[in-house]
Amino acid sequence: MGKLKNSMRKITKKNLMTYICLAIGFVIIQSCSAGGLLTFQIKGLLVPVCIYIICAVALNLVVGISGELSLGHAGFLCLGAYGAAIFSKITNGLIPDPIRFLLALIIGAAVGALFGFLIGIPVLRLNGDYLAIVTLAFCQIIQNLLNVFYIGVDKHGLHVAMQDPTKLELEEGGQVIVKGAQGITGTPKDANFIIGIILVFITLFIVLNLIDSRTGRAIMAIRDNRIAAESIGIDVTKHKLLAFTISAGLVGMAGALYSHNLATLTVAKFDYNTSILILVFVVLGGIGNIRGSIIATVILYVLPELLRGLQTYRMLIYAIVLIVIMLFSWAPGAIAFRQRIMERLKNRGKGVQ
Amino acid sequence: MKNWKRFTAIVAAGAMALTMAACGGSSSGNTDNTDASSAAQASSAGEAAAPGQAWYIGGIGPTTGGAASYGLAVKNGIQLAVDEINAAGGINGYPIEYAFQDDEHNAEKSVNAYNALKDWGMQLLIGTVTSTPCVAVEAEAEADNMFLLTPSGTSVDAISGANAFRLCFSDPNQGVGAAQYIGEHNLAKKIAVIYDSSDVYSSGIYEKFAETAKEENLEIVCAEAFTAQSNKDFTTQVQKAADAGAELVFLPIYYTEASLILQQCAAMDYAPLFFGCDGLDGLLGVENFDTSLAEGVMLLTPYAANSDDPLSVAFTDAYKAAFNNETPIQFAADAYDCVYAVKQAIEKAGATPDMSVSDLCEALKTAMTEITFAGVTGEITWEADGEPNKTPKAVIIENGSYKML
Structure with missing residues (x-):
């Protein structure tokens, strides 16, 4: 066993640690749940935490690895959620539930990836902060567009209108699925923690392996020095586009999970603030640090809920925690301090051996 | 070779996750009231009555953010009614315990608030205040068969289940x-x-x-x-x-x-x-x-602070006395009425607080359709679908205050 460990590459070890930590966390939560130790509150938080972990890890692929800033990931989340919810509403009862949900997840991912790809084509050819601006606009456009869409279904298929539901001209027995600003209600609740955690593992597997692959190195090379990367024959646009599309696809998948967790889905939720929330998870967890994103998401999402007992003071404390984490992960003094601690731990470990 | 090791490690981790998933699945249906009441016992409120000896009424609404004035009004309105009822000897002889949680007018947060209240031991819910969160919470409440009466959730889907009623008009x-x-x-x-x-x-x-x-x-x-x-x-x-x-x-x-x-x-x-x-x-x-x-x-x-209806006058005066001379808005009146409507329904059904959440909901569901409630916001009867029957009232703003038309 020791030999095997030594022969493993450092990165492999690090990635394995991430998987194992997550698996241990999962096992602890599941056994607590089985033992009846978890409160309803914690149980209710499990799926949203999974959703935001997927978003944060996926966004980290764009922000940390590819070095581009996206301010519109809530837009992809929204599209994935809508795509999957519409599919589920139409096919509910026609296809067995597990298969329908699996297809809905795939559709969510596909919709997210498609729009990520379409946006990426023009924007990622440019050099500079254009992606941030375009994704920001994209998020706003998606919100405004989906707000006016009415989609209904009857025997003749899908009807789309942009004014009000009466314009759909549905036949008797038809069903209005998307009601403009009122969004989609009554999506079947299929999401649970196990599916959530499986999707987190899938996301991690895709992102970590992409980072360590030849393609991932190329993406990071572009991030570090675009001209140098181009000079050795790396196709800049192709690689950036790949990272961005994968990220958008994963977020779309998270969106599908989101829409199958809550009975209501309105675009108002997916505004600029949600994009920033995900970005906060990424930045505070450490840009480019996948494990950090997971930890930051868990802490920052669960904390305000656990502080409910403090009533109105909880937002104040949340703000202080944000600042403390930011200092801890980014201030030069804190970084040096952390390195000293790690060094000491390592030395002690060696001494014991 | 190296890839192979990595692959086996991941498969091992995945397999572990799956076995655990199988173990965990069996217990996921365990949502009966027992853990809720044990959690309530453990909850901080030292002077709280024991579960089964008091009505645990929860409220949810935005007390921070853009819609905060509605949430705060509802919170105060419920508080006022609860204090009055407790002073007068409670419902069917049992006092009311009341907790209100913030949802920031956000569906996701609202479901979290609902779960937190379940941990506290909530038996019936007055809320939520705003529509979109109410749709999400109602789905959860319907799954638990928890009685829900929203003072101001106006969208049609906000009371989609048979367990849900509303006091206000729908959109x-x-x-x-x-x-x-x-x-x-x-x-x-x-x-x-x-x-x-x-x-x-x-x-x-x-x-x-x-x-x-x-x-x-x-x-x-x-x-x-x-x-x-x-x-x-x-x-x-x-x-x-x-x-x-x-x-x-x-x-x-x-x-x-x-x-x-x-x-x-x-x-x-x-x-x-x-x-x-x-x-x-x-x-x-x-x-x-x-x-x-x-x-x-x-x-x-449905309510004007300066109307001369005796019920409204009494409510307005009591509210002003309790909350820094603040003039109540319609949301406060709705919430106040909700508590009294629930009281009337409980008395009609002859329910006791030691009933399970689901039994209580069944009893109240029937009782709600049988009562004729006369409150601050008018006289109301309810249909089985949860919609209220009452006459709309209009007011005009004159000299800086409402006047009934």
Whole structure:
């Protein structure tokens, strides 16, 4: 066993640690749940935490690895959620539930990836902060567009209108699925923690392996020095586009999970603030640090809920925690301090051996 | 070779996750009331009565963020009713324990708040205050078969299950009510509508208003939408309404935007009649708003603070005495009535607090349709689908306060 460990590459070890930590966390939560130790509150938080972990890890692929800033990931989340919810509403009862949900997840991912790809084509050819601006606009456009869409279904298929539901001209027995600003209600609740955690593992597997692959190195090379990367024959646009599309696809998948967790889905939720929330998870967890994103998401999402007992003071404390984490992960003094601690731990470990 | 090791490691981790998933699955259906009551015992409130010896009533609504004034009003309204009932000996001889959780007007947070209240031991829910969160919470409450009475969740889907009732009018009913009121009282023939197309409440009212207006022979000369992203400058919409010659501007929106519209109309010397729904309630409390601009604005609301109805007077005085002389808004009155409606239903059903959440819900479901409730917001009966039957009331703003029409 020791030999095997030594022969493993450092990165492999690090990635394995991430998987194992997550698996241990999962096992602890599941056994607590089985033992009846978890409160309803914690149980209710499990799926949203999974959703935001997927978003944060996926966004980290764009922000940390590819070095581009996206301010519109809530837009992809929204599209994935809508795509999957519409599919589920139409096919509910026609296809067995597990298969329908699996297809809905795939559709969510596909919709997210498609729009990520379409946006990426023009924007990622440019050099500079254009992606941030375009994704920001994209998020706003998606919100405004989906707000006016009415989609209904009857025997003749899908009807789309942009004014009000009466314009759909549905036949008797038809069903209005998307009601403009009122969004989609009554999506079947299929999401649970196990599916959530499986999707987190899938996301991690895709992102970590992409980072360590030849393609991932190329993406990071572009991030570090675009001209140098181009000079050795790396196709800049192709690689950036790949990272961005994968990220958008994963977020779309998270969106599908989101829409199958809550009975209501309105675009108002997916505004600029949600994009920033995900970005906060990424930045505070450490840009480019996948494990950090997971930890930051868990802490920052669960904390305000656990502080409910403090009533109105909880937002104040949340703000202080944000600042403390930011200092801890980014201030030069804190970084040096952390390195000293790690060094000491390592030395002690060696001494014991 | 190295890839192979990595692969096996991941498969091992995945397999572990799957086995655990199988183990965990068996217990996931365990949502009966026992852990809830044990959690309630453990909860911090030292003086709290033991579960089964008190009614645990929960409330959810926004106490922070943009819709906070509604949530706070509901929170206070419930508090006032609970204190009164407890002072008078409780319901069926048992006191009420009451907890209110913030949801920031966010569906996701609202479900979290609901779960937190379940941990506290909630037996029935008065909430949620706003529509979209209510739809999400109602789905959860329906799954638990928990009785839900929303004071102000107006969207149709907010009470989709058989367990849910509401005290206020639904959005479509408000739209219908407004159009009928304008038609019957011959207020105007040419109407302009300015509404928020990104808002469930606003677009819901507008849709029905437009339909009913046709039946009432009212002409909608222009319908201008804005969205939550563009809710500061309304000069275009106001200009269009003025150009179309509208005699009345219908505002099925919230009071913050309405105050801006009134200011911008005044700046343009455009003075039509203004008519709104219950979202305009709170208009007189907007900071830095010249309330003289609101003179003559009509709105549909079930409650006016200065009405001479004895129940309203008693409520208004009690509320002012309890909360720093603050004048209650309609949401507070709705919430206050909710508690008394629940009290009446519990008494009708002869329920006791040691019943399980689900049994209590079944008992109340039947009792709600049997009672005739007379409260601050009027006389109400309920249908089995949860919708209230009551007559819409309109008020006009005169000399800085509401006057019943």
